[in-house]
Amino acid sequence: xxxxKATIQYDGTQFLGFQVQNEGRTVQEEFEKTLARINSNEHIxxxxxxxxxxxxxxxxxxxxxxxxxxxxxxxxxFALDTQTPDDIRVTSLEEVADDFHSRFNPxxxxxxxxxxxARARSPFKRFYASHYSYPLDISRIERxxxxxxxxxxxxxxxxxxxxxxxxVRTIYSADVVHDAANQELIFTFTGxxxxxxxxxxxxxxxxxxxxxxxEVDAIPGLxxxxxxxxxxxxxxxxxxxxxxxxxxxxx
Amino acid sequence: xxxxKATIQYDGTQFLGFQVQNEGRTVQEEFEKTLARINSNEHIxxxxxxxxxxxxxxxxxxxxxxxxxxxxxxxxxFALDTQTPDDIRVTSLEEVADDFHSRFNPxxxxxxxxxxxARARSPFKRFYASHYSYPLDISRIERxxxxxxxxxxxxxxxxxxxxxxxxVRTIYSADVVHDAANQELIFTFTGxxxxxxxxxxxxxxxxxxxxxxxEVDAIPGLxxxxxxxxxxxxxxxxxxxxxxxxxxxxx
Numbered sequence: 146x147x148x149x150k151a152t153i154q155y156d157g158t159q160f161l162g163f164q165v166q167n168e169g170r171t172v173q174e175e176f177e178k179t180l181a182r183i184n185s186n187e188h189i190x191x192x193x194x195x196x197x198x199x200x201x202x203x204x205x206x207x208x209x210x211x212x213x214x215x216x217x218x219x220x221x222x223f224a225l226d227t228q229t230p231d232d233i234r235v236t237s238l239e240e241v242a243d244d245f246h247s248r249f250n251p252x253x254x255x256x257x258x259x260x261x262x263a264r265a266r267s268p269f270k271r272f273y274a275s276h277y278s279y280p281l282d283i284s285r286i287e288r289x290x291x292x293x294x295x296x297x298x299x300x301x302x303x304x305x306x307x308x309x310x311x312x313v314r315t316i317y318s319a320d321v322v323h324d325a326a327n328q329e330l331i332f333t334f335t336g337x338x339x340x341x342x343x344x345x346x347x348x349x350x351x352x353x354x355x356x357x358x359x360e361v362d363a364i365p366g367l368x369x370x371x372x373x374x375x376x377x378x379x380x381x382x383x384x385x386x387x388x389x390x391x392x393x394x395x396x
Numbered sequence: 397x398x399x400x401k402a403t404i405q406y407d408g409t410q411f412l413g414f415q416v417q418n419e420g421r422t423v424q425e426e427f428e429k430t431l432a433r434i435n436s437n438e439h440i441x442x443x444x445x446x447x448x449x450x451x452x453x454x455x456x457x458x459x460x461x462x463x464x465x466x467x468x469x470x471x472x473x474f475a476l477d478t479q480t481p482d483d484i485r486v487t488s489l490e491e492v493a494d495d496f497h498s499r500f501n502p503x504x505x506x507x508x509x510x511x512x513x514a515r516a517r518s519p520f521k522r523f524y525a526s527h528y529s530y531p532l533d534i535s536r537i538e539r540x541x542x543x544x545x546x547x548x549x550x551x552x553x554x555x556x557x558x559x560x561x562x563x564v565r566t567i568y569s570a571d572v573v574h575d576a577a578n579q580e581l582i583f584t585f586t587g588x589x590x591x592x593x594x595x596x597x598x599x600x601x602x603x604x605x606x607x608x609x610x611e612v613d614a615i616p617g618l619x620x621x622x623x624x625x626x627x628x629x630x631x632x633x634x635x636x637x638x639x640x641x642x643x644x645x646x647x
Contacts, residue, residue: 156519202520232519268407268483269453269524 147215150207150241151225156232157202158272158383164196172197172233176208179229183221184212194247194390195254198342200382202273204257205236205389209247215240251393253317254339257386258332258348267328274329275348275384281355283323283330289354290332292364293319293347300371302347303340304379312371314338321351333388342379350377398466401458401492402476403641407483408453409523409634415447423448423484427459430480434472435463445498445641446505449593451633453524455508456487456640460498466491502644504568505590508637509583509599518579525580526599526635532606534574534581540605541583543615544570544598551622553598554591555630563622565589572602584639593630601628 153176161169165177173191180189194207222238229235259274261267266276296315303312316336323330332348350367353359359377367376404427412420416428424442431440445458473489480486510525512518517527547566554563567587574581583599601618604610610628618627 154519156522226516231517231522234516234519236516265477265485265487266482268405268485271407271482273520 146211146213146243148209148211148241148243148245149218149221150209150239150245150247151222151235152237153203153206153208154234154236155203155206156272157197157200159232161199162197162201163193163203163206172203172206175230175233176225179225180210180212182228183224187213192247194252195387197385197387198382200272201385201387202383203387205255206387207247207252207390209241209245211243247390251337253335253337253391253393254387255333255335255389255391256339256344257388258334258344258380259384259386260330260332260348260352260380261328262330263328270329272383275381277330277352279356281330281352282357283321283355285357285361286321286330286351286355289361289364290319290321290351292362292368293334297368298371299340299343299368301367301373301376302343302350303373304342304346305373307341309340312340314340314343319347344385345380345382346373346376346378348380348384352380353377397462397464397494399460399462399492399494399496400469400472401460401490401496401498402473402486403488404454404457404459405485405487406454406457407523408448408451410483412450413448413452414444414454414457423454423457426481426484427476430476431461431463433479434475438464443498445503446638448636448638449633451523452636452638453634454638456506457638458498458503458641460492460496462494498641502588504586504588504642504644505638506584506586506640506642507590507595508639509585509595509631510635510637511581511583511599511603511631512579513581514579521580523634526632528581528603530607532581532603533608534572534606536608536612537572537581537602537606540612540615541570541572541602543613543619544585548619549622550591550594550619552618552624552627553594553601554624555593555597556624558592560591563591565591565594570598595636596631596633597624597627597629599631599635603631604628 155172160172163172165171165173189210191208191210218238226235261270261274261276294316298313300312318335320333406423411423414423416422416424440461442459442461469489473486477486512521512525512527545567549564551563569586571584
């Protein structure tokens, strides 16, 4: 049975998240509905590389699924792209080895987090960036963010209540760019995996440092103490984008 | 009684337009509700420079209104900005002469029209740009658009059914930019006034020319014939932005 890997974008505003839940509209549910429609109403389950939360966006989420019959990939991509709702786009599709798994094959993930730093929040960014209107010394953020790079136990930056035991992750790069023309701060994190709400807690902590309510060199101590309560608040979901997933082994 | 001039932005997606109607949410209604709330529940009418349609956006709409008591302008701006709904932003406010009128004082208006020319429509632009996925020869649009500049009778580019008699308007500049990185075409029109749906009909006509379904030199003939039916279709409202209004006489 052929296996397909699809790269998709979605505007998370009107989703309760990626994964199917008991109540509410999800990306997985909408995608599976479309797949069934073009598969003689037979249900096909999809597997996503990352489980984005409500209001979180994706520029490059990856999903895989199996279909009974092999189909021309561009025809299948076009059918999925045009028949999924307008807030989901299927940017590419390929046939992959039948042991490929979007979540378990080794990969590198990149997330982006956008902050609207205009004094008054832009009506056009209210669903697409988190708003932060307090004073920020961006040079403090630029210095502190580098302490997140490397292999660390990120317990202090993981929402409590998670069932994950091993909280060691590697961040290959953590950067912040100040887009002065658009009055935005854009954070980018690339790593081998991220814990639940980890990006949002890192961003909330970096903003607290930028606002001088936390020491610029606080991060190594936070990592060492393994206590979520000591880090900053969780930044709002609408600023977060699952940007890109690169699989590091040949299929 | 002091008169105030406010410059506002709004995301038109969830509005039935600027002007109060019998049914549906409008910018005027929401702004007037907020004004009443900070004015002891006394109604204050506002007057907008342009009457944008449903789903049309504003980056620089201008409104004026009168209030019984003079107030510090920054305090008033802040109150209006924070108390209007999230899809309206009050970017600036000033006290003006009591004979200033947002609509009748001479002014120059600039509108922008954004087209998403990606093969598959971006989920993030579905409310903020019109989608056009057919082949376009942009050099044809660049040549044709210049024929719209100048003083003309724009009857052919005005929605039928309007009560306006004089359809002569002056367009000072009409330009198109191809933003290749974002896969967008951005049209900009500056003039002394625009007829009902005029920008959207001009854009629809220019796209038809770009798609080679109309001659590149068709516009002078269309203007001369004064017949709406001969021009191209009306482009969708979500690509349109009222960008800026400049009053040409001192207040």
